[in-house]
Amino acid sequence: MSAWSMETRKRYDLTLAEHDYPTWDGRPTRTILLCSEQRSGSTLLGEALYFAGGLGCPLEYFHAGFRPDFVARWGTDDAETYLRAVHRHRTSPNGTFSAKVFWRDVLDLLAERDFMLRDELATSAPEATDPDLYRRAAATLAPLFDDATFIHLKRLDRVRGAVSGDLAAQTGLWRAIPGVGEHEPLASPVFDFDRIATRIANTACAHAHWANLFAAIGAAPVALNYEALTRDYVGTVGTVLRALGSDAAAPAPRMQRQSDRRSEDFALRYLRAAQARVTVSGDPS
Numbered sequence: 001m002s003a004w005s006m007e008t009r010k011r012y013d014l015t016l017a018e019h020d021y022p023t024w025d026g027r028p029t030r031t032i033l034l035c036s037e038q039r040s041g042s043t044l045l046g047e048a049l050y051f052a053g054g055l056g057c058p059l060e061y062f063h064a065g066f067r068p069d070f071v072a073r074w075g076t077d078d079a080e081t082y083l084r085a086v087h088r089h090r091t092s093p094n095g096t097f098s099a100k101v102f103w104r105d106v107l108d109l110l111a112e113r114d115f116m117l118r119d120e121l122a123t124s125a126p127e128a129t130d131p132d133l134y135r136r137a138a139a140t141l142a143p144l145f146d147d148a149t150f151i152h153l154k155r156l157d158r159v160r161g162a163v164s165g166d167l168a169a170q171t172g173l174w175r176a177i178p179g180v181g182e183h184e185p186l187a188s189p190v191f192d193f194d195r196i197a198t199r200i201a202n203t204a205c206a207h208a209h210w211a212n213l214f215a216a217i218g219a220a221p222v223a224l225n226y227e228a229l230t231r232d233y234v235g236t237v238g239t240v241l242r243a244l245g246s247d248a249a250a251p252a253p254r255m256q257r258q259s260d261r262r263s264e265d266f267a268l269r270y271l272r273a274a275q276a277r278v279t280v281s282g283d284p285s
Contacts, residue, residue: 013180014050014057015069020089021057028087029095031144032244034058035102035210036153037203039164041226042100043175044255045153048237049098051251055244056098061086062105079112083143099144103206106137113140126208134209134216149244150214150221154207157227162199163266164259166192176256191266193273230257 013019032055036042046058060066071077074085091097110118117140121133138145155161168174170189214221222243229236237250 011180012175014047014059015066017073019057021092024088024091024093024095026087027143028091028097030097031146031148032056032058032096032098032151033145033148034098034100034151034153035221036100036151037102037155037161037206039161039168040153040155041229042153044233044253045151045224045229045237045240046098046100047254048233048251049240049244052237052241052246052248054092054094054096054248055241055246056092056096057090058098058100059090060100060102060105061090062099062101062109064108079109080143103209106141106209109141109144110137121209126205126212129209129212131212131216134213138213138217145217148219150219151240152210152214152221152223153226153229155203155226158200158203159196159270160259160263160267161203161226162196163263163270165199166196167263167266168258173258176258177254178256180254189262189266191269193270196266196270197274 032049034042034046034049042058049055050057061070067082070086071082074082074089076082076085086099087097090099107118107122110121117133117136121129121137124133167189170187172187213219222240224236224240233253234250241248241250
């Protein structure tokens with residue numbers, strides 16, 4: 001990750017020390033894991049849970065882009081001591097810890113504990129992965145996964161999700177919250193069919209792994225999608241809050257939509273190019 005994107009992430013206010021909770025001793029009494037992929041509304045939903053109160057502060061504590069800042073602040077990077085530090089500083093006073101987790105974060109967490117298992121899972125296609133491999137992964141990550149409540153958030157329109165991710169990666173504009181981490185775009189985006197196609201494939205693979213994991217360990221996640229979240233924010237957030245046992249009202253969102261004419265243009269260019277390739281190859285797959 002480049003220096004400018006790290007700096008952009010550092011300014012996200014919820015990652016700062018002022019949003020640490022009072023020190024919590026030991027394991028949290030409740031864990032909520034928001035399982036998603038980039039550009040699927042996870043920050044929007046995560047902020048809703050945080051500002052509703054009593055549901056922790058679900059951030060990407062185990063993601064390569066955020067973790068170095070927490071490591072520097074808490075002075076620990078060993079896998080187990082880092083997890084204890086996250087629990088100590090980010091468990092809410094009612095004992096609830098929540099985190100946002102992407103599939104690549106699962107692989108990174110496994111790499112610290114059982115690299116052979118991580119490598120086996122990382123190189124296995126979802127449709128060919130033995131359920132026991134997911135059970136082994138969950139057991140290896142038991143300090144985080146045991147008795148967790150899972151939320152599975154995905155974006156149905158994978159093309160526009162991939163375009164959004166590609167634009168964010170090029171410009172450094174990962175979120176739009178007035179007064180929080182605002183800056184001018186750091187690059188002028190360039191359309192790249194193959195890069196967008198790779199993002200689509202990677203996201204599909206990740207969500208398939210998530211679904212397989214839940215099935216293998218017998219978890220029934222709270223399931224929702226980006227389209228419902230953005231179409232009916234109050235109703236969808238309210239449904240998630242009720243599922244988590246909260247009677248709070250959906251807090252007003254801080255985030256603003258980032259999609260615009262350029263992102264729609266990129267999406268349409270991708271769809272036209274994809275159709276042209278099918279026409280030329282004669283392969284409808």
